[in-house]
Amino acid sequence: MDLTARLMNALTDPDSDFADPAPDMSRVTDEQLGDLVAESCAPRPWTPASGLAWGAVRGAVAERRPRFTPEACRRLFGIMCDRAERGEFVDLAQVLTAVEHRTGPLPDLTALVESLLGLLLETEPETRRPHLLLAVAGLADEETARAIEARLVRKVGPVVADELAVVAALPAEEQRLLRLTHRDRAHHEPPPLDDWRRLVGHPGYAAYARRALEAAADRTDAIAKGEIPYRADKAFTDEEVRTVGQAARVALLRDEPWLPELFDRLLPGVALAPTAAKTLPSQAMLYELVRAAQDFPTPELVTTIRTVRRTVRHAGVPRQLDKMLRKVEAALAERTDVALRLPTLGFETDATTEGGVLRRTAGDYTAVITVTDTAELTWEKDGRPLRSTPAPVRRDHPALVKEVRELVKRVNAQLVTLVRALEGGYTVDTHHPYGRWRTELAGHPLARTVVRRLIWEIEVAPGDWRAVLPETADALPEAPDDAAVRLWHPLRADADEVRAWRDRVTEARLRQPFKQAFREIYRLTPAEEETRLYSNRFAGQLVHYPRMFALFRARGWKSGRLGPWAMGDEDVAERVLAAGEWRIRFFHIWADSPDGAELAATDQVRFDRRAEGGWQEAPLAEVPAPVFSEAMRDVDLFVGVCSIAADPDWADSGPERAYWQRASFAELTESAEARRDALARLLPRLKIAERCELDGRFLVVRGDLRTYRIHLGSANILMDPDGAYLRIVPDRTKRDGKLFLPFEDERLSLILSKAFLLAADAEITDETIRRQIGRRA
The missing domain is CATH 3.30.310 (TATA-Binding Protein)
Structure with missing residues (x-):
């Protein structure tokens, strides 16, 4: 019996003795895999054999796409009818996938479709999965499709009904694309970008997207004003959440100019109760809009999400938004057409700080927001800085105080987004037109504080790239406005160039927004x-x-x-x-x-x-x-x-001690090598320089009582002359907040902290450490 037959037997025969936990699925063709997928959906009792077969089939599906014969499609529809009769979940997306990837003409499924939809509409709310129901109905005859559509439109509410009407008017191919986007979101997969681009080009659906988002914002406005009674998490139905999320994706991909202002209404509207309650009008809608941002982010939406994250009252929502924002930022970095778009927010370039500055008057006082590494708010009177917010300002101008504080938070959110977008662009080798880069980045009152501390390459002539670091007084070269600009990466440089940039960054005591000059590189071994x-x-x-x-x-x-x-x-x-x-x-x-x-x-x-x-x-x-x-x-x-x-x-x-002993003092990885390179430049500048030297994998520190070897990877310590291990937990070391580091590295900071401690080992007062130093092996 071949493997396919054995797997099929394991799925269908409760007495099967199949026991292979890792069968070679490359011996199963795509068509045979489709037959197995269909059979694995059948409602049967679980057995150890069927569990192993099911796992093998699902593993193969994750690696390649099965193909479904017309008979497998018919069999799958029959199985789904059986599941519906038993009240079990019916995967309509799986049914549509099988039809889409069939190997022959579509068989006559009218009777099976009518039976399946009849069962589903009796056992689940009509407002659930209307697009998938319509898509399945379309596999039967035209009369069935029209009847299902009419029934759904009456039940789903105006936002969803509007979309269903728009979808019904779309050409067949656009309807298929819309079904695919709904299906992929249901399976938590990234949307197929080419399909989305074809969908958003349809003017009818683009117009609907705006209507849907405006209707959603109008509803949250009405809830905030008390015109609609507030009920926690009941502002939108599940299908409305999915539909508005779809509309948001269309508008985001089109990068509609009206969208930022609308999101500034909608996101706070779904995140903040009109009362002091810690609940939300619609937590589901908030998360769906953030998921839309993961698919097609814009910097304005990222900033709005960050603003909402700071104001939402529900204890668990900020943590979840933090997780989701990391994915949004990673996606934004790769959407290079919009990633670096920053509003100026009224800031002007300040010649003294090389950053941005904004001043707002409040009576005799002035609020001053200065942007250098970050945005900071100070208050002045008659040009003299004050230590805190003046009491008259807090009393007479509370709205202005709130406004400028929120502005500081918004600017810092934009700077974080910009930094992560720039760094994330490394994997797509992002290029910018030189003219736009000069005005919208290097000359931007907010972005310039980030841009100036990074190394850039300008293509001054075809194939001739000139590297500059604006913060160290590099003059920008002459080049056409359409010349390419990109971030410098050590992967494209030779060892001498990398060494020169690291020296320059260290000598200038320049803390880069992310690790660039000292960035690790990994080549194939x-x-x-x-x-x-x-x-x-x-x-x-x-x-x-x-x-x-x-x-x-x-x-x-x-x-x-x-x-x-x-x-x-x-x-x-x-x-x-x-x-x-x-x-x-x-x-x-x-x-x-x-x-x-x-x-x-x-x-x-x-x-x-x-x-x-x-x-x-x-x-x-x-x-x-x-x-x-x-x-x-x-x-x-x-x-x-x-x-x-x-x-x-x-x-x-x-x-695990054997592993610990082996790995604690092992050869250095690329990240540890970068740490070693940084230490080589930092040590001569330290007051303990004469007591320190680098020796292979270790920083050697000579104290008055012993000599210590600090591993540059693990930060663990061996003591000479006997090689005894010295245990120092991190919180017992003293950190020097004024110590310059060219990049953020907790392990490097820890190594230096231990070095300062051990260079003065005679002065250590911690008895646990003193006993170890005094002990001889």
């Missing part, structure tokens, strides 16, 4: 050329899993949660890069410790490219160098920050 499809560079590491899971979220990665439960033993974290063209996957495994610590073991890294609407695994050598480097940089961050090797509490702990 011989071992990765040998393995071809995967990298083991970061495999075999033990990490604190909750910390790594939090970092996944912070860096815009998607991952399931590991844990001691069924199917919780392994997962794949993934991130989409390069404007949706590439995906990185980072495999990791649950490794619970005997003492209850939540650990994970790291495994392979793989890359996929977008192909035929899905993902196809790609050899590492075919991944563009910037995509490979930036993706591996994230994985290095996960391992470096979360490894138990950097945790002093693991020095004497259980069976």
